[in-house]
Structures are given as C-alpha cells and as structure tokens.
Amino acid sequence: MPSLHLFIWIWLAWLSRGYFSNAQLAWTPIYVDGNSQIDLWTQESKGCPCPWNVNNHQCACCVQDGGCHCGKESPNRCTQCGLEKHCSFMCNMSITSTELQKHSGKSFGQIKSPSLEGPDHCWFTFVPSPTERVEIQIYRLLNVGRFNGSSCVGGFLQLMSGVEPIFSSTDNNICGVNERFSPPVVLFSDDGVASLLFQIFDKTRRSQFLAYFSFTSINNTEGLGFQPRGGMKLQNTDCDWLYQDFACVKLGICTISSPNYPGIYPPNRQCKYHITTSNDRMRVRITFNTLLLPQNYCSTDYVAIYHGSTRSSPHLITLCANQKKSVDYPGPKLLLEFSSGPQVPPYNYNGFVANLEFYEKTTTTEPSLLLFSHTMEQLSNAVQHPKEISTAASYKFKCEITISGNNTRSGHFDTREYEWFPTCRLIFKGRVTDVIHISLFNYRLRAPQCRSVIEIFDGFMEDTKGPIDKLCSPLIKQTYDIEAQNTHVKKYLSTKNIMVILLRRPTAPSSTNEAEFLSGSFFFHDEQISGTMQPNGLCDVKYNGVNSPLAGLLDNPGLQQLYWNIDGPLICTQQFVPAVNQSVIIKILGLEHMAQNPSCITQCGDNGCRCVSKSNLQRVDHFVIVNEEGWTIACLCGAFQPEWFPVSVRSWSSLTVIYSVAHYIWSNKGFSFSASYTFNTDTICSDQIYTLHSGEIVLKNISTPDNLNHFYHQTCTWTLHSNVERQLELDITSKQNRPCTAWNISVHEYSASAKDRHLGELLHSFCSRDSHKQYLLPWKLNTVIIRLKTLSRTLPQFRIKWKSQVIRANTRFGTPTAAPNAVSSVTCLQPSVSIFLILLILTGLHCENGTNTYR
Numbered sequence: 001m002p003s004l005h006l007f008i009w010i011w012l013a014w015l016s017r018g019y020f021s022n023a024q025l026a027w028t029p030i031y032v033d034g035n036s037q038i039d040l041w042t043q044e045s046k047g048c049p050c051p052w053n054v055n056n057h058q059c060a061c062c063v064q065d066g067g068c069h070c071g072k073e074s075p076n077r078c079t080q081c082g083l084e085k086h087c088s089f090m091c092n093m094s095i096t097s098t099e100l101q102k103h104s105g106k107s108f109g110q111i112k113s114p115s116l117e118g119p120d121h122c123w124f125t126f127v128p129s130p131t132e133r134v135e136i137q138i139y140r141l142l143n144v145g146r147f148n149g150s151s152c153v154g155g156f157l158q159l160m161s162g163v164e165p166i167f168s169s170t171d172n173n174i175c176g177v178n179e180r181f182s183p184p185v186v187l188f189s190d191d192g193v194a195s196l197l198f199q200i201f202d203k204t205r206r207s208q209f210l211a212y213f214s215f216t217s218i219n220n221t222e223g224l225g226f227q228p229r230g231g232m233k234l235q236n237t238d239c240d241w242l243y244q245d246f247a248c249v250k251l252g253i254c255t256i257s258s259p260n261y262p263g264i265y266p267p268n269r270q271c272k273y274h275i276t277t278s279n280d281r282m283r284v285r286i287t288f289n290t291l292l293l294p295q296n297y298c299s300t301d302y303v304a305i306y307h308g309s310t311r312s313s314p315h316l317i318t319l320c321a322n323q324k325k326s327v328d329y330p331g332p333k334l335l336l337e338f339s340s341g342p343q344v345p346p347y348n349y350n351g352f353v354a355n356l357e358f359y360e361k362t363t364t365t366e367p368s369l370l371l372f373s374h375t376m377e378q379l380s381n382a383v384q385h386p387k388e389i390s391t392a393a394s395y396k397f398k399c400e401i402t403i404s405g406n407n408t409r410s411g412h413f414d415t416r417e418y419e420w421f422p423t424c425r426l427i428f429k430g431r432v433t434d435v436i437h438i439s440l441f442n443y444r445l446r447a448p449q450c451r452s453v454i455e456i457f458d459g460f461m462e463d464t465k466g467p468i469d470k471l472c473s474p475l476i477k478q479t480y481d482i483e484a485q486n487t488h489v490k491k492y493l494s495t496k497n498i499m500v501i502l503l504r505r506p507t508a509p510s511s512t513n514e515a516e517f518l519s520g521s522f523f524f525h526d527e528q529i530s531g532t533m534q535p536n537g538l539c540d541v542k543y544n545g546v547n548s549p550l551a552g553l554l555d556n557p558g559l560q561q562l563y564w565n566i567d568g569p570l571i572c573t574q575q576f577v578p579a580v581n582q583s584v585i586i587k588i589l590g591l592e593h594m595a596q597n598p599s600c601i602t603q604c605g606d607n608g609c610r611c612v613s614k615s616n617l618q619r620v621d622h623f624v625i626v627n628e629e630g631w632t633i634a635c636l637c638g639a640f641q642p643e644w645f646p647v648s649v650r651s652w653s654s655l656t657v658i659y660s661v662a663h664y665i666w667s668n669k670g671f672s673f674s675a676s677y678t679f680n681t682d683t684i685c686s687d688q689i690y691t692l693h694s695g696e697i698v699l700k701n702i703s704t705p706d707n708l709n710h711f712y713h714q715t716c717t718w719t720l721h722s723n724v725e726r727q728l729e730l731d732i733t734s735k736q737n738r739p740c741t742a743w744n745i746s747v748h749e750y751s752a753s754a755k756d757r758h759l760g761e762l763l764h765s766f767c768s769r770d771s772h773k774q775y776l777l778p779w780k781l782n783t784v785i786i787r788l789k790t791l792s793r794t795l796p797q798f799r800i801k802w803k804s805q806v807i808r809a810n811t812r813f814g815t816p817t818a819a820p821n822a823v824s825s826v827t828c829l830q831p832s833v834s835i836f837l838i839l840l841i842l843t844g845l846h847c848e849n850g851t852n853t854y855r
C-alpha cells in the first residue's frame, strides 16, 4: 500500500508542475521545493532528526519552505505548517487564507482525506481573503459514489459557498469509483467562504480523495483570477448578470463568462445575461474567446442568444460543445442564456468566455440629433418668438437643446451626451402642422425628496399653465428592468408643435457614470399628412375626411426610433372617417415580410377576407380592416396568395386599419405594407331626410374597379319624415338574387333616444331574393328609417318607392285615431297588419295582384 501511495504522490508532483494549462483548462501550479518528494511537504520519510529528540534521525524530512513535522503520532510524515493538528486525519477542518499564509508562507496546500468507511462524511471550509477565490483541484477519487449517466449516486464531492455543507443539486458535484483525473477537476468558488463536502452514502470499506486547494488571487495574470468585467451581478438570482452599453463603452470592452471560469461550471443552472443598449444606434459584438462544453450534451449544456429579454423572444443562435464564434446583433435587448446539465466525467470542460463590444452603427442615413445649442445667443437667434426670447433669457438656461422637426423627424436623445449643467432644457419644435410624440425610456434621478425633477410642458413653458407631467427624484427607470414593457414607458403627446422637457438636477455628480440623466425618443408627426395622433396609443392615428388630404399613402408604423425599446406585441390603428357625402377607399397593394405562419390562413369570399387561425389571432401577425362596429371586412395573415392583391374596400362609414405584429422588436420590425386611401365625394349613401310624401330611392351605379377583391361596405340610412299624420307604403324591388348577408334593407321606427342613427324597433327587412315586397306601415307612424347594409363584392341594386296617405278630416269613421279610408293605392298588405285587414274586408276592397290577395 505505501508504494502505491508513493507512486501517486510522485505522479501528482510531476503532473502539477508540468501541465497546469491544457488548452482552455487552467489551474494554479502547486509546487514546493525539490523533485522527488513523497508528498507535497515530505521529502523523505526517514533520515531527519525528530523534533522531540534531535538525536533520533528516524523522522521524516520536511520541505524547508512551509513544511512542518507531524509529531510523535506520525514520525514519518510532514504536513503544511499550521495544519499539524490535522496531520493524521484531514477531515472536518477549516483553513483560513491569512492563517495559512502566516504559518507556512503559502496560499495553497493539499488535502488528503482519511480513508472513510461509508456511510460517512467530512467537510472542509476555506476562508479566503477579500481578493481571493477558492480553487480546488481534484486528482484522485476512490469509492466516492459513481456517475449513473445523469447524476452521482452513492457519494460525491461538492464545493459550495458558505460554511454550511448542505447538498444542493446546482452546486459542483463530482464522483467516481476509481478515478485519476489528468488534468485535474478544477473547481472555483467566488462567493467568499466556501465548503467542500465529501459525502459517502454507500457502505464502503475505503473511500478517499486527493486534492489541492489554492486561495487564488483575483489579480492572477495567468487567467486563474478570471473575473467577468463590466457587468453587474443581479441580486437574488443564481447566476444572472446585467451588461449595459454605457458601462462597457467606458471600459472599452466587457467580459462575460460561465460561472466560476476557468473551473468547471456548476450543474443544472440557467444563467441569464441581460445585455442592453440605451439607444438604437448601438450594436453588440459578442466574441467567444473560449467555449468548452461537454461533447454530446447539446440539449443541456449550451449558450443561446435571444433577441429580446426573455427566452420566448426570437432565437438568434445556439452554441454548444466547442463551437467558438463571433456574432453581432443590434439592441436594444439581448438575452444570452447559459444552460448547464449534470456534471459529466471526466469533468474536463469549463464553459465559455466572451467579450462584449458595443459600437455605434456608422452607416445611419442621417444623425438623429441635430441642431442643439449651448449658449443663450444661439438660442435667441434660433427662436423667432419674441416672447420666448425675453422669458428664456430670464430663465438663464446654460443647457439648451433644440430639436427641430425641420431637420429630423424622429430620433433619440440622451442628456448624457451633453456637458453636465444643473438645468437642461430640451425644446422640440415641429412644423406648423406637427404634433410631437415623446417616450422616456431611461432616467435616473438620485437626489432625495424631489430635489431633482423632470417636467414635461405641452408648449413653451411660459405659454402653459404648468407641466403636463412631473417626475420627482428619487426615481430610476432603466430599460434593463426586465418587466418594463412598453406600457411602462412614459409617453407624451403634444397638442401643438412645441414640447419642452426640463431636467433640473442641483447636485453635481461625482462621476459621469453617476450623473442624473434622461433619455428617450421623439418623433414629429405631421397631422396634415399622416392623420391626427390619438393620445393613448403610440401609433394610433385618425384621418377625418373633412380636413385630411383627400388621398395619400398609409404610413408604416414601427419605423421611428420611438419603438426601439418595444419587445412584445405592437398594434397600431389608423382610422378613416368619411365626412357626410363621402366614401373612403382603402386599397392594400401588398404586404411584405409577413411571417409565413402556417397556423393562420387567409380566405377571401364575397363577404370579405378572413383570417382563419388555429391559435389566438393576437399571436399571429395580421393586417385587418374593420368597420365602426369592429366587424372584420378584410383580414390578411400568414399564408395568403400574392395574386389576391390589391385588396380594397369602399366604405361609406368609418374604417379602421389595424396593423398587428405579434412580437415586435426593433431589429425585427415585423411586416410592412403598402396601402393607399382616398376620400371621395359620393352622395349615394348619405344620411338623407326626405320630407316629400312620395319618392324613390335608387343606388346610382358606380364604376367597379377590376380587382377581384374589392368590397363594398355600406351602412346607409334614409329617413322618411312627415309633419302630418299619414300612413306610409313602401315598395321595394330588386333584380339581384344575392344572399341576405351580402346586402339587406331594414325598415325601422324612428327613435329619438336610440344612439345608432335613431334606429328604433325593426319593422321589416328585405333581401334581394325577396325580389319585390310592399309594406304598409302602421297608421300615424310619421317617421321611419330605412337602412341598407352591404358587405359584398357587388354593389346592391334596388328601388325603394314610397307613398303616403295623409288623413283627411271627416272620414267615414270620424275618429282621428282610426285608420283612413281604404284607398285604391293600398293594394297589398302584410298579414300581420291585422287591423287593416279587417278594415279592408269590411270595406270590400281587395288586392288585385301581388302575393297577398284578399277578397
């Protein structure tokens, strides 16, 4: 047995000297004194004077530099000075870096466990100094459990942080029946005090391990003190980090790594590295300098990158095994996920190291921030408003930034880009017909009790009654807030073409990184051209036929910098409201880059186009035109035929175009569309009131465009009104034979209180296949409303004639409430109008033709 030991020790000594670095694996060389020692601290087992009797030379010879004799109980052995107590039984012990340094002058040493009879366990606690990490190198395992393919059973060695040696499935977990590790299994712990647990559950005769330990300085230049650079460890998470562009730009480069690099990484973890950019011009280059993950474990051990802040964001790339790579992505948010499965023998992998470089894209078409001035003179020159000059002068702003809608229509601003002044004012000045939309993404106000503030004014400060919003310190909002979806972003919309943001921060920062700041984006929206912005949405506009240009192209939303921070659904609406005697035509000329989601298909028929989706339509990109009641007229999604375009709708009432992207991110903006609108003078479906006692309504024929998917949408009403008591007769004919759903006419009582076009109780309805019907309406129903509803490829064709029978004094029945005399013009009746029927029979009149004939 001793000879075997001897062999191991020699082999270990040789190994530790020569091969401390193997490709990416690295560990601290443990080496003292000569070449042919028995173990780290013993040179010879015999031949030196015993400490208790200098005349006896039968004792072990110890290494001069740090070795001490074990004493009477083990005369042939030496150990590290300071650990003599544990000479014969290295178990359940605590090793403190400073103590060890004091006694032996060394920051490393050796652990040779006793031969345990399982089940049993030992713990070892390592207390490093603040700039040290605990490093363990395991060389030999004998009956320390076994790996069953997915975990250690029967026993293990585990390195964990803290002094309590309690097993955790997400800490290093090494086992083996009879293993010699070359290279060693290298474990690091970076969280201060660490404990090594040597646990045997099985019944064993002799369980043992051999290891070196080191209190490795984090200044170590050989890569052993490796620490990630520029990131922020997120509290209360296992292993999550945040890397922000401004911190990395300041450092030049940030470094990111798997936990405990260059040691083996802990098992069964999901570490999330959040990478954020604070403006849309920033891109991130991620260069994997090393990547060493176990082969054939790609399903559990990998690095995945997502575009967004969660694992459900669009997936960009997955790396595993040793596929090193350099990748380059735009912001604003990336998630790098590092996943680890069980630790697998021979434990010769150690994860990854990557550099993060943030750089500004230089190929942008135009700088988004132009025209800013720092001096009062420049300000005064730039401002024509005389009142503004005088009042601005009295404010004495040192820091004035004017952003003009003449130069730039949308962009990003960040006060950190300017010299620090206690008060900064950003003035957004649009064209006469502009409104300004502002989103605040990031701000940091540190001062207590509202000493620092951000105020937003709708117009020049002097012209307003006060700010429309005021943000008081202390207040911090950063885009890295994982929960911060777009809904939490502060959004403001001006009523006119001026908006002012005032940032007051009386306390000078100790460093630029600490400065109180504000960043966000803006866009100028020309209401004359692009519809009226709706206050609650980011991108909802309304076009009124009265004051909008009569024709134009629809804007594609999602292109302005305002959106760069969104990570989630994006829904934008554009509403078109035709004025009286107008119709609106919306023509979709094409859609591009729509995700070809097979779960949604477009079906077009006479009743418009439908999105037929297996999943909730909100989860699918789609483009839809709805009417004022929210009914779909044309919906386009996923698999549609390009030859269906153009799809157009002509409507005499309001239409809303909804652009819906299931998951929008700045770098993957979703689909684009090409669509136009026109408002047409078109009196065929106006809400007209007829006071004549007889007349006729026909729909004028209008030329039909030749595209197949052209739909008419109508809700037309005609009011027949009379001041005098009368009985109304309607005669409706149509030569078409269309389904009722294509178009239909309904006759309603007039109801002053009804909200929807005063439509009261339904009296009759007519479909084209009824071909001809006559309706005699109740006596004294002086006002009725006739409504036409259409949703079809063809325009309805019909003729409505009406006649009134006005009461004359002194009728035969003599009572004003009774029905009038039967008149020859009354020829046909609805059976339901029984009172008339009776009267008709009484008076002996009959119908000569039509379907309802009474004699």
Ligand SMILES: *[C@@H]1O[C@H](CO)[C@@H](O)[C@H](O)[C@H]1NC(C)=O
Pocket (backbone or CB within 6 Å): 091, 092, 116, 120, 121, 122, 123
């Ligand atoms: C080590 O200490 C634990 C208690 O902390 C004890 O249960 C265990 O038996 C000890 N191990 C040995 C081998 O004495």
Ligand SMILES: *[C@@H]1O[C@H](CO)[C@@H](O)[C@H](O)[C@H]1NC(C)=O
Pocket (backbone or CB within 6 Å): 148, 149, 150, 151, 152, 153
């Ligand atoms: C290995 O052991 C674990 C824990 O005892 C057990 O859950 C797992 O099923 C075992 N795996 C195999 C492949 O036997």
Ligand SMILES: *[C@@H]1O[C@H](CO)[C@@H](O)[C@H](O)[C@H]1NC(C)=O
Pocket (backbone or CB within 6 Å): 131, 217, 219
């Ligand atoms: C490590 O770096 C720190 C801070 O830079 C320094 O104070 C310390 O002396 C260094 N230690 C060693 C061992 O070089």
Ligand SMILES: *[C@@H]1O[C@H](CO)[C@@H](O)[C@H](O)[C@H]1NC(C)=O
Pocket (backbone or CB within 6 Å): 404, 405, 406, 429
């Ligand atoms: C924008 O352009 C108009 C017309 O050229 C000019 O009158 C106005 O002063 C400009 N506004 C700004 C803020 O530059």
Ligand SMILES: *[C@@H]1O[C@H](CO)[C@@H](O)[C@H](O)[C@H]1NC(C)=O
Pocket (backbone or CB within 6 Å): 580, 581, 683, 686
């Ligand atoms: C709409 O057209 C009708 C018929 O041409 C006309 O009588 C009516 O005055 C028009 N209404 C408006 C508001 O122009």
Ligand SMILES: *[C@@H]1O[C@H](CO)[C@@H](O)[C@H](O)[C@H]1NC(C)=O
Pocket (backbone or CB within 6 Å): 701, 702, 703, 704, 797
């Ligand atoms: C209306 O126009 C269409 C074609 O433009 C034609 O086929 C149809 O007969 C016309 N109808 C009437 C009633 O003139």
Ligand SMILES: *[C@@H]1O[C@H](CO)[C@@H](O)[C@H](O)[C@H]1NC(C)=O
Pocket (backbone or CB within 6 Å): 740, 741, 742, 743, 744, 789, 790, 791, 792
């Ligand atoms: C009347 O026409 C409209 C529009 O085409 C349709 O939505 C509605 O279902 C029709 N009503 C009936 C009773 O068929």
Ligand SMILES: *[C@@H]1O[C@H](CO)[C@@H](O)[C@H](O)[C@H]1NC(C)=O
Pocket (backbone or CB within 6 Å): 848, 849, 850
């Ligand atoms: C019903 O009779 C009137 C006059 O008797 C006639 O003008 C009309 O064409 C007839 N209608 C039908 C549908 O036969």
